[in-house]
Amino acid sequence: ETGVTQTPRHLVMGMTNKKSLKCEQHLGHNAMYWYKQSAKKPLELMFVYSLEERVENNSVPSRFSPECPNSSHLFLHLHTLQPEDSALYLCASSQVFGESGANVLTFGAGSRLTVL
Amino acid sequence: ILNVEQSPQSLHVQEGDSTNFTCSFPSSNFYALHWYRWETAKSPEALFVMTLNGDEKKKGRISATLNTKEGYSYLYIKGSQPEDSATYLCASPLRGAGANNLFFGTGTRLTVIP
Numbered sequence: 001e002t003g004v005t006q007t008p009r010h011l012v013m014g015m016t017n018k019k020s021l022k023c024e025q026h027l028g029h030n031a032m033y034w035y036k037q038s039a040k041k042p043l044e045l046m047f048v049y050s051l052e053e054r055v056e057n058n059s060v061p062s063r064f065s066p067e068c069p070n071s072s073h074l075f076l077h078l079h080t081l082q083p084e085d086s087a088l089y090l091c092a093s094s095q096v097f098g099e100s101g102a103n104v105l106t107f108g109a110g111s112r113l114t115v116l
Numbered sequence: 117i118l119n120v121e122q123s124p125q126s127l128h129v130q131e132g133d134s135t136n137f138t139c140s141f142p143s144s145n146f147y148a149l150h151w152y153r154w155e156t157a158k159s160p161e162a163l164f165v166m167t168l169n170g171d172e173k174k175k176g177r178i179s180a181t182l183n184t185k186e187g188y189s190y191l192y193i194k195g196s197q198p199e200d201s202a203t204y205l206c207a208s209p210l211r212g213a214g215a216n217n218l219f220f221g222t223g224t225r226l227t228v229i230p
Contacts, residue, residue: 004159031216042120043160043205043220055214090159099215101147101208102167107159 002026006091006108014116015081021111023074023091031096032074033105034066037088049074050096081115088112118142120208122221129196130229136192137224139206143187147215151180151191152205154223160205163191196228 004025013019025032031050035043048055049068056066063085065077074091088110094103121140129135141149148167154160164173169184177194193200203225207218 033217035220040222042222043207045217045219048214048217050214050216055217094216096216099147100167101215101218102165103216104150104162104165105152105160105218107161109159 004091004093004106004108006089006111008111009109010112010114012114012116013078013081015083017081018077018079020078021076021089021091021113023076023108025072025074025091025093025106027093027095027106029093029095029106030071031094031103032068032071033092033094034074034076035090035092037090037110039087043090047076078113081113083115086113086115119210120206120219120221122204122206122224124224125222126225126227128227128229131196131198133196133228134192134194135196135226136190137204137226139189139191139221141187141189141206141208142211143184145211146184146187147209149182149184149189150207150218151189152207152220153202154205155202163204191224193226196226198228198230201226201228 034046047066067075090110091108092105151163152160166182171182203223205223207220
């Protein structure tokens with residue numbers, strides 16, 4: 001496996017279900033990200049784990065819960081989601097060097113989530 | 117400008133035409149400006165990262181320029197080909213949100229008509 005791998009690629013869940021999205025990076029990067037892509041909206045940064053620190057977008061509802069057990073794995077735990085949470089969820093990783101802002105993101109293929 | 121903005125939202129050009137589109141971003145506390153290409157059913161892929169005012173980057177028929185003082189970047193495609201059809205995204209860190217956390221524009225969706 002190379003690059004950034006996301007599973008599952010497609011997920012359909014009811015509003016009362018609990019599920020998780022998984023992301024794994026094989027690039028030796030030190031930062032991982034969750035982005036949400038909804039129709040006609042920009043990619044929305046949800047969570048960042050960088051150099052073992054977590055940064056979160058305060059507008060993300062608590063029904064989304066990230067977990068980063070190590071620098072290669074990232075999860076997004078989902079519970080009691082709403083239909084408007086249906087979207088493409090992209091994972092990305094990068095190598096962060098200081099505060100340059102020039103760290104290039106490598107994206108996974110995404111997990112398409114449908115909430116019924 | 118408080119966010120990253122792109123225009124136009126979509127663009128149709130004939131094969132062989134040259135085209136360009138714009139990314140606007142906050143010029144204060146500038147760190148870097150990224151361009152990504154996102155083809156249908158694939159992952160976004162990095163094209164360029166620019167950090168200095170006046171930077172110009174080129175990859176084949178695609179090039180980009182950066183003006184950090186006025187807060188804009190242009191992406192140019194010379195002699196568009198059908199395989200250039202994709203959504204082109206720009207991204208930049210935003211003030212107060214961390215230098216390494218990229219915020220994206222809505223993208224410009226380019227369709228090249230054979």
